[in-house]
Amino acid sequence: MIRGTYVIKRLVAAVLSLFGVATIAFVLFRIVPGDPARLMTAPGIKAEDIERLRASLGLSDPLHIQYVNWLSGLMHLDFGRSYWLKAPALDVILERLPATLELVFASIIIATVLGVIIGVVSVMKAGRLSDKVATSASFIGFSIPDFLWGVLFVIIFGGLLKLLPVSGRIDPAISLKPVTNFMVIDSILQVNFIALQSSLTHLLLPSLALALGLIAIIHRTLRSSLLDILQEDYILTDRSKGLPEWYIFFVRAFKNGALPVLTIIGVQISFVIGGSVIIELIYGWPGIGTLSLISVNRRDLPVVQGIIVIYSLITIIINLAVDFLYTKLNPKITYG
Amino acid sequence: MRSLQILGSKKILVSFVILLAYVLIGMSAPYIAPYDPNEQHYQDAYKPPFFTSGDWRYLLGTDSLGRDIYSRVLYGARPALFVGVVGAFFAALIGVSLGIISGYYSVRIGEVIMRLVDIWLSLPAVVFSICLIAVLGIGLGNVAIAVIVIDWTRFARVVRSEVLNLKEREFVLAAKAIGMSGFGIIRKEILPNLLPLLTVLFTLEMSIAISVEVLLSFAGLGVKPTEPSWGSMIAEGLTYFRTSFWGACIPLIAVIIIILALNYLGDGLRERMDPRLLVIR
Numbered sequence: 001m002i003r004g005t006y007v008i009k010r011l012v013a014a015v016l017s018l019f020g021v022a023t024i025a026f027v028l029f030r031i032v033p034g035d036p037a038r039l040m041t042a043p044g045i046k047a048e049d050i051e052r053l054r055a056s057l058g059l060s061d062p063l064h065i066q067y068v069n070w071l072s073g074l075m076h077l078d079f080g081r082s083y084w085l086k087a088p089a090l091d092v093i094l095e096r097l098p099a100t101l102e103l104v105f106a107s108i109i110i111a112t113v114l115g116v117i118i119g120v121v122s123v124m125k126a127g128r129l130s131d132k133v134a135t136s137a138s139f140i141g142f143s144i145p146d147f148l149w150g151v152l153f154v155i156i157f158g159g160l161l162k163l164l165p166v167s168g169r170i171d172p173a174i175s176l177k178p179v180t181n182f183m184v185i186d187s188i189l190q191v192n193f194i195a196l197q198s199s200l201t202h203l204l205l206p207s208l209a210l211a212l213g214l215i216a217i218i219h220r221t222l223r224s225s226l227l228d229i230l231q232e233d234y235i236l237t238d239r240s241k242g243l244p245e246w247y248i249f250f251v252r253a254f255k256n257g258a259l260p261v262l263t264i265i266g267v268q269i270s271f272v273i274g275g276s277v278i279i280e281l282i283y284g285w286p287g288i289g290t291l292s293l294i295s296v297n298r299r300d301l302p303v304v305q306g307i308i309v310i311y312s313l314i315t316i317i318i319n320l321a322v323d324f325l326y327t328k329l330n331p332k333i334t335y336g
Numbered sequence: 337m338r339s340l341q342i343l344g345s346k347k348i349l350v351s352f353v354i355l356l357a358y359v360l361i362g363m364s365a366p367y368i369a370p371y372d373p374n375e376q377h378y379q380d381a382y383k384p385p386f387f388t389s390g391d392w393r394y395l396l397g398t399d400s401l402g403r404d405i406y407s408r409v410l411y412g413a414r415p416a417l418f419v420g421v422v423g424a425f426f427a428a429l430i431g432v433s434l435g436i437i438s439g440y441y442s443v444r445i446g447e448v449i450m451r452l453v454d455i456w457l458s459l460p461a462v463v464f465s466i467c468l469i470a471v472l473g474i475g476l477g478n479v480a481i482a483v484i485v486i487d488w489t490r491f492a493r494v495v496r497s498e499v500l501n502l503k504e505r506e507f508v509l510a511a512k513a514i515g516m517s518g519f520g521i522i523r524k525e526i527l528p529n530l531l532p533l534l535t536v537l538f539t540l541e542m543s544i545a546i547s548v549e550v551l552l553s554f555a556g557l558g559v560k561p562t563e564p565s566w567g568s569m570i571a572e573g574l575t576y577f578r579t580s581f582w583g584a585c586i587p588l589i590a591v592i593i594i595i596l597a598l599n600y601l602g603d604g605l606r607e608r609m610d611p612r613l614l615v616i617r
Contacts, residue, residue, distance in 0.1 A: 024459065143543065
């Protein structure tokens, strides 16, 4: 019952955040210099025609009317029509969303796997050379922003070593039916191994660039939390009971040590998503990152606002999920 | 331990020297650069650095328009450091002020401010900065504004929790007991104790501000196209990276060094601060 009110409180807070974000997205572009209608038309056009265009786009209505329309549209999942692409803004966004999601998911998976492995190795060899090397590498991985890693990988693996592709999601010569728009999943579903290999090699560099920062954070968090736990009394008891070391480590210590890591992943996901924008630019990845850059330039307001809301929605949902997962896994936490 | 102490200060020393070097280079670029950064030599385009090409006229090579990369890299320090210092400074100013207010004064205001911070943090930083630049227009000042508007929350959160801690310390309670005003307490007791934390945060913020400048210039949203910036150099260098990767590599190395230096500086400072959370009376 207490749990129930906590859930409701968090959901309400999430909805309020979303509301705040939608408002900011709206306000931001209404104070813009740069008339969307003017950007869509040739220079010689008459003033009254521009006014007609603006009216048809809904830009001549008084601000509060536009605001109400925007909000009520949101609640019906109607983000308006893209000024440029003559299609509902939501459809435009959803068409490119899988590309970005694939990139983000791949990064998170890579980061979690590698981060945990390196973290565990660090703890097992705590204080020794491999630990020191891992910690330094972590520091560097964390300090250098993801898009710089992206550029570095393009230069090294694309330019110097010419090992991996650095542009697009898949070899353009390969034909693949877009079912889910997730290249890897589609390749598997259609049992097309050439497509699978191509999509994976194209996915590797950008997702690795995004993952490095997260790997470093996971490594650091896991290392410090595990080292703390290994000092705890119940570990000592287990040892004196004669339980095998690997059991103590992986079953007893790890389960509790993994909790802070889970929280930190939740926090960092929004940064991974944010970083994906420039990574998409570098690797020619057709996701909502590149869409946002193009749309901002063209003042395609519905699309831009929609993208901001969608980004925040993803962040909020993931944060909620991580929160609830955390409360389930950690019996000590109180719902307040 | 003796060795740890030396290590701690070596980190700080080396990073600080590097930072200083960058500042000096940035300030003296017009005097030490061999060429004007926008001067184009078409017939000498795409030259690699002197150790590959043997051509000593262009120390680090030329880009696609024949501009001297060495000069451009030197000049590139200016926008980066400008945004780094100005952006970090004002982000700190706003964030620290709001952090102190929300930590020291009533709980209600604190909650409201933190709620605002939460909403702020759920906005994707990169997209938000791109939109801000779209609103404000291209230019270094606007890049700095973008940094400030987006990243003040970093200071606010940390400062707030630290102030909440400090509020309960005995010297603050003592100051209250002798009737010191709230403002006086903040000025004399709390702020001095925030300084170590603030220094660390400031170096971190500088490194973030510089990355934002590089990122925005890379996307063509930072400096004006006529101004040299590491970010725009990297973007330009990437267009011909298969022919010669030096065009992108050199500015990339320049950025990486300053960012690493700032992070090591912050890390070193934090190591020194921790066991010595001096209470300044």
